Amino acid sequence: MDHTSVIRFGILGNAAVYQKALRPAFERSAVAVLAAVGSSKASGAAHPLPTDGVPAITEYTGEGAYQAVIDDPNVDAVYIPLPNHLHKEWTLKAAAAGKHVLCEKPLGVTAADAYDMIRACQENVVHLMEAFMYRYNPQHHRARQIAASGEIGDLRLVRVGFSVPLPSPESNVRFQDYPGAGALHDVGSYGINVCRWMFGTEPTRAHALTANLPGTGADILHTISLEFPDGKMATISGGLGQAYRSFYELVGTTGRIEVERPFATPPFVESDGPLRLKVDTGESTREELFDDESQYDIQIEAFCSLINGHPEQAYSPEDSQRNMHVLDACAASAQSGATELVHGSEVGVLR
Incomplete structure (x- = not known):
């Protein structure tokens, strides 16, 4: 596939992230086009959806809709926003059909899931990337650059908070009885990822x-403590069904950096102007401003570039597997009440 190829996507499911963010992003994209959507909640034959002047989108409905999207010869890649326990199943099916996969976070329910997904995509010579859209905002790269420069001294602590209100959590798909349900595998995965990214290890x-949400086995609230090499630490708090909060703080030996609204951007929250990164060096303070860009647009561009042989903006599925190793340890700790070792940390340093 040459570097100018426009990638044709199919979507498995009709999730809110598709309706609110992905479909508009595809409509704006110069490197991707939405070709097909599969929904299991309706029945009927495939038919084109109205698209306001953009190329027609084929909608597959009812039982077999997801497989129909995968089998569509006009689809090069699939985006999977399905519940967490379905990520592995449909990634393996897409890979077997020769389709590239952009899969919502977390990549799987466990690190073992992630390993199987990576292996299947490698064996079928297709690309796999986890859809962690937040990483595509320049404020995070700038925060990491400042921390690495020594401007706040030696980075010792990362503190993260991310919670999202849900009016009726008991009826939300995130709390249905399946593996990987609950807040830890949802908003918790963001906090784990950013801590690993900022420390670089x-x-x-x-x-x-x-x-847990009463009557379910799924957590609605969590706190996490992570121990990193050289005495560095991270604390993460989050949940679903609490007041909205989204921030992280990098604390060094002489200063600190505050990053506002790092994990949720329009259309899921209203933009209140430029994003602010606050730097306190211990001797002076300043704010740096960043456009509130659509991280979904940039993510699609990065994945299409990866497919077209330009991996510079992409991050590896092996990194996603390492994130799952940490989630595994957190889930085990929540069950045991004990501090758990993180397996897989010997894989290497996060770029």
Whole structure:
């Protein structure tokens, strides 16, 4: 596939992230086009959806809709926003059909899932990337650059908070009885990812406390402590069904950096102007401003570039597997009440 190829996508499911963010992003894209959508909640034959002047989108409905999208010869890649326990199944099916996969976070329910997904995509010579859209905002790269420069001294602590209100959590798909349900595998995965990214290495131990939604086995609230090499630490708090909060703080030996609204951007929250990165060096303070760009647009561009042989903006599925190793340790800790070792930390340093 040459570097000018426009990638034709199929979507498995009709999730809110597709309706609110992905479909508009595809309509704006110069490197991708939405070719097909599959929905299991309706029945009927495939038919074109109205598209306001952009190329027609084929909608597959009812039982077999997801497989029909995968089998569509006009689809090069699939985006999977399905519930977490379905990520592995449909990634393996897409890979077997020779389709590239952009899969919502977390990549799987466990690190073992992630390994199987990576192996299947490698064996079928297709690309796999986790859809962690937040990483495509320049404020994060700038925060990491400042921390690495020594301007706040030696980075010692990362503190993260991310919670999202849900009016009726008991009826939300995130709390249905399946593996990987709950807040830890949802908003918790963001906090784990950003801590690993900012430190540039892997945690060695994890301790997690969770509170479950009554009547379910899925957590609605969690706190996580991560231990990194050289005495560095991270604390993460989050949940679903609490007041909205989204931030992280990098604390060094002489200063700190505050990053506002790092994980949720329009259309899921209203933009209140430029994003602010606040830097306190211990001797002076300043704010740096960043456009509130659509991270979904940039993510699609990065994945299409990867498919077309330009991986510079992409991040590896092996990194996603390392994130799953930490999630595994947190889930084990929540069950055991003990601090758990993070397996897989020997894989290497996060770029």
